[in-house]
Amino acid sequence: MSKTLFDKVWDTHVVRKIEGGPDVLFIDRHLIHEVTSPVAFLGLKSRGIKVLYPERTFATADHNTPTINQHLPVADPLSANQLKALESNSNEYGISHWGLGHQKNGIVHVVGPEYGITQPGATIVCGDSHTSTHGAFGAIAFGIGTSEVEMVLSTQCIMQPKPKKMRINVNGKLGLGVTPKDVALFIISQLSTSGATGYFVEYAGDVFENMTMEGRMTVCNLSIEMGARGGMIAPDETTIEYVKGREFSPKGEAWDKALAYYKTLKTDADAVFDKELTFDGSSIEPMITYGTNPGMGMGISHEIPNADQVEGGAATYAKSLGYMGFSEGDSMIGKPVDFVFVGSCTNGRIEDFRAFTSLVKGRHKADNVTAWLVPGSHIVEAQIKEEGLLDILTEAGFTLRQPGCSACLAMNDDKIPAGKYAVSTSNRNFEGRQGPGSRTMLASPLVAAAAAVTGVVTDPRTLIENVEELV
Amino acid sequence: MAYDKFNILTSTAVPLAIENVDTDQLIPARFLKATERVGFGDNLFRDWRYNPDNTPKKDFVLNNPIYSGKILVGGKNFGSGSSREHAAWAVYDYGFRCVVSSFFADIFRNNCLNIGVLPVQVSPEFAEKIFEAIAADPNTELEVNLPEQTITLLASGEKETFEISPYKKDNMLNGFDDIDYLQSIKPEIEEFALHLPL
Numbered sequence: 001m002s003k004t005l006f007d008k009v010w011d012t013h014v015v016r017k018i019e020g021g022p023d024v025l026f027i028d029r030h031l032i033h034e035v036t037s038p039v040a041f042l043g044l045k046s047r048g049i050k051v052l053y054p055e056r057t058f059a060t061a062d063h064n065t066p067t068i069n070q071h072l073p074v075a076d077p078l079s080a081n082q083l084k085a086l087e088s089n090s091n092e093y094g095i096s097h098w099g100l101g102h103q104k105n106g107i108v109h110v111v112g113p114e115y116g117i118t119q120p121g122a123t124i125v126c127g128d129s130h131t132s133t134h135g136a137f138g139a140i141a142f143g144i145g146t147s148e149v150e151m152v153l154s155t156q157c158i159m160q161p162k163p164k165k166m167r168i169n170v171n172g173k174l175g176l177g178v179t180p181k182d183v184a185l186f187i188i189s190q191l192s193t194s195g196a197t198g199y200f201v202e203y204a205g206d207v208f209e210n211m212t213m214e215g216r217m218t219v220c221n222l223s224i225e226m227g228a229r230g231g232m233i234a235p236d237e238t239t240i241e242y243v244k245g246r247e248f249s250p251k252g253e254a255w256d257k258a259l260a261y262y263k264t265l266k267t268d269a270d271a272v273f274d275k276e277l278t279f280d281g282s283s284i285e286p287m288i289t290y291g292t293n294p295g296m297g298m299g300i301s302h303e304i305p306n307a308d309q310v311e312g313g314a315a316t317y318a319k320s321l322g323y324m325g326f327s328e329g330d331s332m333i334g335k336p337v338d339f340v341f342v343g344s345c346t347n348g349r350i351e352d353f354r355a356f357t358s359l360v361k362g363r364h365k366a367d368n369v370t371a372w373l374v375p376g377s378h379i380v381e382a383q384i385k386e387e388g389l390l391d392i393l394t395e396a397g398f399t400l401r402q403p404g405c406s407a408c409l410a411m412n413d414d415k416i417p418a419g420k421y422a423v424s425t426s427n428r429n430f431e432g433r434q435g436p437g438s439r440t441m442l443a444s445p446l447v448a449a450a451a452a453v454t455g456v457v458t459d460p461r462t463l464i465e466n467v468e469e470l471v
Numbered sequence: 472m473a474y475d476k477f478n479i480l481t482s483t484a485v486p487l488a489i490e491n492v493d494t495d496q497l498i499p500a501r502f503l504k505a506t507e508r509v510g511f512g513d514n515l516f517r518d519w520r521y522n523p524d525n526t527p528k529k530d531f532v533l534n535n536p537i538y539s540g541k542i543l544v545g546g547k548n549f550g551s552g553s554s555r556e557h558a559a560w561a562v563y564d565y566g567f568r569c570v571v572s573s574f575f576a577d578i579f580r581n582n583c584l585n586i587g588v589l590p591v592q593v594s595p596e597f598a599e600k601i602f603e604a605i606a607a608d609p610n611t612e613l614e615v616n617l618p619e620q621t622i623t624l625l626a627s628g629e630k631e632t633f634e635i636s637p638y639k640k641d642n643m644l645n646g647f648d649d650i651d652y653l654q655s656i657k658p659e660i661e662e663f664a665l666h667l668p669l
Contacts, residue, residue, distance in 0.1 A: 015663045016656065021638025024656065028669055036555065038506035049654070053664070064504065078504035085506045122669055129554040129578060143578055145556035147585035147648065155653040155660055161636065163577075193491055194548040197577055227551065229577055250669070261668040293491050293551070316490040316546065409500040409553075418523065430495040430552060432518045 002268040004165050005234050006200050009140045009265065013123045015157060022159040028122040030057040030152045031108045032095070034064055034086040035411070036127030040150035041089040051153045054094040058117055059086055061099045062107045064411050067374050067401035070100055079412065093153070106377025106403040109133040109345035113217065114379050116246025120235035120262045125152060130345045130427060132223040135232035136216035137239055138265045140200070142230040163229055164274040166199040167267075170207040172281035177461045179355065180215035181347060181425065181444035183207060184222040185287035185297040187279065192311050193295035197227030199275065202267060207281040208233050213242040214351045221346045222427055225294035234266040286460055288332050289429050289442040292320040296429070300447065300459050304330045323431055324439050325419075332457050335441070339422035340371040340452040341434070342445055343401075344408035347425035348376030350383045352445040357389045359449035359463060365397035366455030372414060373398055374406040396453070410435045423451040474587030476646040480569055480615045481625070483540035486605045487532055492545050493552035494579060498561045500553075511557055512564030533565075537609040544601050545572045550579025559583045569615050571622065573598040584639050585648065591615060591622050597631045600624065617643060 003011070015024040032040075037059070044051070051057065064079040074080040083100060090097035098104040104111055109130055112118045118134045124141040125131060127149045134141035148158045168187060188195075201223055208216060216233050223231030233239075240262060243249050250258040285299040298305070304321070306328045307314040321327060326335075342348075342356050353375065365371055373393065375381040381403055384390050390400060407414040408426035410433070416422045418437025425448050429440035441457065450460040502514040519531050527534040543562065549572035550558065559582040562570060568588060573595040583590045593601070604611045604624050612625040617640065623630035635643070642648065653660070 012668060015660055018638050021636050024653070024660075026660065026663055026667070028667070035503050039508045039556075042507065043650070047650070052657070052660075063500075076504075082504055082506055119669055127554060127556075129552065143554035145554055145559070145578060145582035145585060147556060147582065147650075151650055151653055154650060155657060156664065157653055157660055159649045159652070160581075193551055194574060194576065197548070197551075197574070224552075227548070227576060258669060293493065312490050312547070315488075319489065409495075411500045411503065428493075428495065428552060430493045432499055433495050436499070436501075436518055436523065 002271040004267045004271045004273065005138060005202055005232060005265055006140065006165055007271070009121050009123065009138070010162060012121070022161045024157050025123060025160050027125050027152050027156055027158060028056065028119070029117055029124045031112055031117070031124065031126035031131070032057060032059045032086070032149065033108050033126070033128065034061045034082040036146050037089065037149055038082060038085045039146050040153055043150040044153060049154050051093040051095065053156050056156060057095045057153065058112070059090045059095050059097045060105055060108050060111055061086055063405045063409065065100050065404040066412050067404045067406045067414055070402045074100070103378055106379070107345045107348060107405055109221065110348055110376030110380065113137070113213070114246070114377055116243060116249035119243060119249065119258065120239055121265045125158065129224045130221050132228070132230040133217050133221040133345055135220035135223065135230050136213060137243065138232055138235035138262070140230060140232065143224065163200040164198055165202070166196055166228070166275040166277070167202045167204055167273045169205040169276070169278040170203070170281045171205040172207065174207060174281050175285060177286050177446050177464055178284050179444040179446060180211055180218040182284055182287045183281065184219045185289065185294070185442065186284045188222060188226045188294050189287070189297040190279065191226040191295070193225060193293040194227040196223070199228050201228045201231040203231055203233050209236065212351060213238060214349045217349070218346055222294070225427060235262050286444060286447050288447055288457065290324065290326055290332055292323055292429055292431050294427065294429060294442060296320065297442065298332070300332055300457070304328055304332070333459060335457040336421055337369055337423050337451045337456055338420040339416050340369055340448050341374070341407045341422055341424040341426060342448050343372070343374030343376065343406055344426035345376065346427040347445055348374060348380065350380050352425065353380070353384050353389055354387070356445040356449045357392050359446055359460060360396045360398065360453050361392050363396055363453040365452055368455045369452050371398050371452050372401060372407055374401045375403050377403050407434050409433060410438070416440070423448050423457065474646055474648065477568065477587060477589050477617050477643045479617065480541060481612055482542050483610055484542035484544050484571070484601070484605060484613050485532055485538045485540055486544045486602050488546050488602050490546040491548045491551055494550055494555050494558035495552055497550070497558035498555065503555060503557050508560055510564065511561035512566065515561040515565045541566060541568045542613055542615065543567045543570045544598070544605070545570060547572065547574045547595070549575050551576040554578045556582045556586070559586050559588055563588050571598070571601065584643070587643065587646065589615065589617065589643060591633045593622060593631050593633060600629060
């Protein structure tokens with residue numbers, strides 16, 4: 001029978017099917033962080049059970065960590081306690097732990113791929129909804145709750161009903177200044193924040209085939225924002241080139257065996273999806289969100305739609321625009337900006353900083369803007385310095401912080417103050433997401449750069465003089 | 472850990488007729504710093520419930536004494552966003568045992584089932600009926616009958632059936648969880664692990 005990429009990876013990992021129930025799914029790689037793991041370890045302790053395969057779990061601290069002065073003790077006692085719990089639990093159960101100050105520390109979904117923990121055709125879970133990021137490699141990767149973290153620690157399995165399958169095709173040449181983030185925000189704006197709930201998505205078409213691995217990670221990362229459990233892209237030469245030789249990638253004979261498996265990972269020509277959608281990539285323009293969920297996005301040159309043009313109730317829509325301080329019919333261009341945040345598991349990789357830098361080069365940060373540039377890992381941080389980007393950024397009035405999740409969810413001190421507007425390269429514009437009362441406009445690193453140097457929402461295409469310079 | 476058994480729940484309900492309620496609203500990230508599962512109910516809907524000075528917001532439904540009960544009725548696409556199980560813990564710790572909506576986000580639904588909170592998905596029409604009935608009479612009682620898989624507006628007798636997998640239903644009725652099951656098949660898992668492609 002013909003199978004989709006998703007079927008192939010899923011079926012390979014089903015230990016047992018339960019009549020009238022979920023599948024028991026084997027998990028190859030398990031990533032944990034300090035926030036969603038402590039109660040799972042408590043569960044293990046209260047049951048008196050061990051971690052079955054500690055070598056399949058990797059711990060990194062990221063959600064809570066400060067992004068300045070990481071060499072100093074963490075000031076917030078609650079955060080410090082969580083970081084300590086991750087360390088002691090990892091040590092007790094023999095799990096690799098990349099805590100604050102460790103050279104490999106960074107955002108879990110950035111360091112996983114960097115070190116080759118992420119592999120094509122693997123099943124990967126983490127107590128974090130943006131685990132979908134790893135689908136960029138043709139892995140089945142999705143976020144789980146803490147009860148499920150405990151399941152994976154104790155048995156390396158979780159119990160999941162098999163989701164439905166959706167394919168999203170995007171073909172055509174992307175326009176000037178249109179990045180993978182814009183492609184993803186465009187798709188989400190078309191499907192709404194719940195349009196893919198119950199589905200696992202495969203992205204196909206030449207737009208994704210032509211993307212770098214980092215671009216694919218940005219797209220798959222945002223799958224959850226339209227409700228999908230995850231999204232994946234079939235591995236190709238670009239994928240294999242990226243994976244080969246990384247620290248935890250298979251080596252020698254194991255690599256040859258893995259490679260043979262990777263080559264099987266594509267959807268059969270006549271495989272059927274429960275739902276299939278096709279979009280024209282050339283029609284996408286740089287995107288920005290105007291509301292309080294990621295589905296409320298639009299082309300940056302458009303106007304905020306009227307309630308009767310959008311799905312859902314008028315009361316919820318009015319609440320959302322009221323929170324943002326925007327009105328139906330408003331243009332986003334020229335809206336005030338107080339903060340710019342570049343970072344997160346969505347856009348905290350080197351290509352994101354290259355894009356941002358390409359546009360601020362030779363310009364200067366607007367006086368009214370506070371900019372937080374937060375690399376996703378120490379590798380990204382080092383690249384920013386080695387490639388000379390930091391010199392350009394410094395010249396333009398920007399400083400660089402240290403790796404972590406930072407203002408994406410504002411668990412540490414990086415909080416956007418109440419009522420202030422942020423253009424953010426992260427993934428969620430929910431009420432209070434970036435700090436109580438904060439107002440978030442999600443966008444690409446280029447849109448963030450345009451806002452940072454002009455002090456208002458600006459179409460980056462109006463600032464691009466030399467197309468060749470853009471990454 | 473095993474949780475409370477769920478059989479038939481008869482209760483008044485708290486109506487929250489807002490769509491796309493995300494888990495950042497259910498429990499904001501700054502309250503995720505605990506290392507134990509205690510006290511999350513105090514911060515359920517924290518920023519919708521309280522002003523920055525910690526005084527209650529009078530217009531929010533949880534602060535309105537005429538509404539109470541063990542059932543929370545939410546708008547469409549309830550529980551979207553972050554996978555934090557803390558959102559389900561907060562719902563449970565506040566005192567809810569059942570959440571009703573016309574549509575749930577996947578991870579939140581799973582998390583609820585894993586801790587013994589029953590997610591009941593109803594048709595948009597029935598959800599509307601529930602909201603209308605509670606608006607007309609805040610003492611409206613609902614009966615959620617897990618063995619029969621029905622939800623009933625007791626005053627009018629109007630009812631609808633809801634879906635739950637036989638496996639999860641059995642777990643909820645008996646207070647079993649998935650770890651009990653997985654532990655019982657560990658030898659099979661270990662054998663399976665010997666034959667993986669990676």
